Amino acid sequence: xxxxxxxxxxxxxxxxxxxxxxxxxxxxxxxxxxxxxxxxxxxxxxxxxxxxxxxxxxxxxxxxxxxxxxxxxxxxxxxxxxxxxxxxxxxxxxxxxxxxxxxxxxxxxxxxxxxxxxxxxxxxxxxxxxxxxxxxxxxxxxxxxxxxxxxxxxxxxxxxxxxx
Amino acid sequence: xxxxxxxxxxxxxxxxxxxxxxxxxxxxxxxxxxxxxxxxxxxxxxxxxxxxxxxxxxxxxxxxxxxxxxxxxxxxxxxxxxxxxxxxxxxxxxxxxxxxxxxxxxxxxxxxxxxxxxxxxxxxxxxxxxxxxxxxxxxxxxxxxxxxxxxxxxxxxxxxxxxxxxxxxxxxxxxxxxxxxxxxxxxxxxxxxxxxxxxxxxxxxxxxxxxxxxxxxxxxxxxxxxxxxxxxxxxxxxxxxxxxxxxxxxxxxxxxxxxxxxxxxxxxxxxxxxxxxxxxxxxxxxxxxxxxxxxxxxxxxxxxxxxxxxxxxxxxxxxxxxxxxxxxxxxxxxxxxx
Numbered sequence: 001x002x003x004x005x006x007x008x009x010x011x012x013x014x015x016x017x018x019x020x021x022x023x024x025x026x027x028x029x030x031x032x033x034x035x036x037x038x039x040x041x042x043x044x045x046x047x048x049x050x051x052x053x054x055x056x057x058x059x060x061x062x063x064x065x066x067x068x069x070x071x072x073x074x075x076x077x078x079x080x081x082x083x084x085x086x087x088x089x090x091x092x093x094x095x096x097x098x099x100x101x102x103x104x105x106x107x108x109x110x111x112x113x114x115x116x117x118x119x120x121x122x123x124x125x126x127x128x129x130x131x132x133x134x135x136x137x138x139x140x141x142x143x144x145x146x147x148x149x150x151x152x153x154x155x156x157x158x159x160x161x162x163x164x
Numbered sequence: 165x166x167x168x169x170x171x172x173x174x175x176x177x178x179x180x181x182x183x184x185x186x187x188x189x190x191x192x193x194x195x196x197x198x199x200x201x202x203x204x205x206x207x208x209x210x211x212x213x214x215x216x217x218x219x220x221x222x223x224x225x226x227x228x229x230x231x232x233x234x235x236x237x238x239x240x241x242x243x244x245x246x247x248x249x250x251x252x253x254x255x256x257x258x259x260x261x262x263x264x265x266x267x268x269x270x271x272x273x274x275x276x277x278x279x280x281x282x283x284x285x286x287x288x289x290x291x292x293x294x295x296x297x298x299x300x301x302x303x304x305x306x307x308x309x310x311x312x313x314x315x316x317x318x319x320x321x322x323x324x325x326x327x328x329x330x331x332x333x334x335x336x337x338x339x340x341x342x343x344x345x346x347x348x349x350x351x352x353x354x355x356x357x358x359x360x361x362x363x364x365x366x367x368x369x370x371x372x373x374x375x376x377x378x379x380x381x382x383x384x385x386x387x388x389x390x391x392x393x394x395x396x397x398x399x400x401x402x403x404x405x406x407x408x409x410x411x412x413x414x415x416x417x418x419x420x421x422x423x424x425x426x427x428x429x430x431x432x433x434x435x436x437x438x439x440x441x442x443x444x445x446x447x448x449x450x451x452x453x454x455x456x457x458x459x460x461x462x463x464x465x466x467x468x469x470x471x472x473x474x475x476x477x478x479x480x481x482x483x484x485x486x487x488x489x490x491x492x493x494x495x496x497x498x499x500x501x502x
Contacts, residue, residue, distance in 0.1 A: 010170065011169070029167075030168060030212065033199070054200055054267060060266055067265065068266050068269050069196070069266045069267065069270065072195055072199045072267075072270065073195065073199075074195060076170055076214075077214055077216055120265075120266065123266075123269075124265070129244065134498045137400075138400055138497040139265050141264055142264020142266045142267065142401055143264075
């Protein structure tokens with residue numbers, strides 16, 4: 001009873017999510033953000049909680065192929081969606097080209113923003129709107145890197161563009 | 165975040181029915197602003213009605229030769245839509261100047277219209293704010309007000325509307341189509357947002373039981389002489405200190421039609437018909453632009469930290485009008501201001 005009052009009497013909601021190709025039938029508090037479901041319920045801690053208010057990009061994931069912020073996404077609203085996190089990018093033991101490029105270019109220092117940067121870069125490449133370094137910087141501006149690895153992040157993305 | 169009931173809307177009529185039956189309920193679409201505000205306990209809806217799956221995602225031609233944009237078109241899709249990029253480039257540029265690509269992928273057109281101010285005191289529930297708690301006072305007037313308004317303020321509120329998209333829509337003279345229990349109606353974009361007056365808790369003239377279903381653009385898109393110039397504290401992913409959307413029609417070097425609107429300076433996208441009228445028939449030069457800017461700023465009032473915005477806005481207007489007249493709109497990737 002106390003608990004139902006704490007959540008305003010809201011009922012849990014049944015939600016089906018496909019995460020990194022695996023389907024999950026979940027029963028969720030409507031308040032749960034996708035980020036918290038990934039991290040706290042599914043042990044997918046690659047997506048990071050930086051600011052938790054849409055200002056840093058560390059929680060970036062791909063929903064149906066589009067990059068979005070999981071911290072501002074209510075999981076109950078994504079019933080039936082296909083979600084890719086940084087854990088789902090490598091295939092058959094081989095890193096995704098963006099992951100490999102980040103290593104090749106040393107595109108991180110502390111690494112905290114990196115999963116979000118990588119998911120965002122995968123989304124950017126799928127969009128196909130960025131061609132120049134200026135355009136990469138502008139369309140990656142939603143991912144903050146406090147270590148300041150930006151030049152190497154741009155170089156990593158350019159490497160993948162050159163190879164695709 | 166306090167608890168809330170969650171329900172999905174089956175169609176527009178069902179959405180309107182549900183919200184009419186639940187005072188305290190709110191619609192949710194992209195959620196980029198509402199979820200944030202709920203985390204901060206600024207918004208405490210008893211129920212969320214999820215409208216994100218409603219079929220309001222088309223961009224269609226109108227009989228008048230304009231476009232009708234479904235309220236759930238994501239901001240990024242709209243910015244890159246070929247008809248928008250070609251015919252209404254000022255709207256495309258304004259959209260791309262706002263937020264980040266992740267947020268633009270989530271945010272809907274309807275939600276962008278309805279986003280709330282980022283005034284720090286509106287977000288901080290420990291401080292008085294007439295917009296959040298009517299009658300409690302305005303902390304910004306004597307507080308940290310660098311981001312706040314210089315035009316159309318009241319003693320009750322000096323918040324600004326944070327949208328970039330709406331500034332371009334004001335220039336394009338868009339209409340907002342809404343559905344309510346009594347049917348549908350259209351509201352001119354310039355009449356959609358309100359000035360704070362003594363009711364700053366009301367951002368818009370949308371009624372609590374109405375749903376935004378579309379935004380309509382008239383045929384005239386100012387695709388040749390336009391710009392969206394946004395001045396902010398960092399080059400991207402920041403709200404405007406001052407922004408200016410411009411649409412001009414020139415005949416030779418003479419201004420035939422002039423429309424311009426400011427963002428970041430008022431509780432709504434700011435247009436001044438007198439300033440625009442003063443430009444018609446004039447040569448498109450810096451002298452005319454400076455006079456028009458002075459008309460806009462005649463009643464501007466700073467509050468200390470934001471007083472610099474008055475001279476910044478004057479220069480931004482002259483620069484933006486010059487960019488539009490020259491046919492060299494501000495580029496959003498290379499931020500050098502030409």
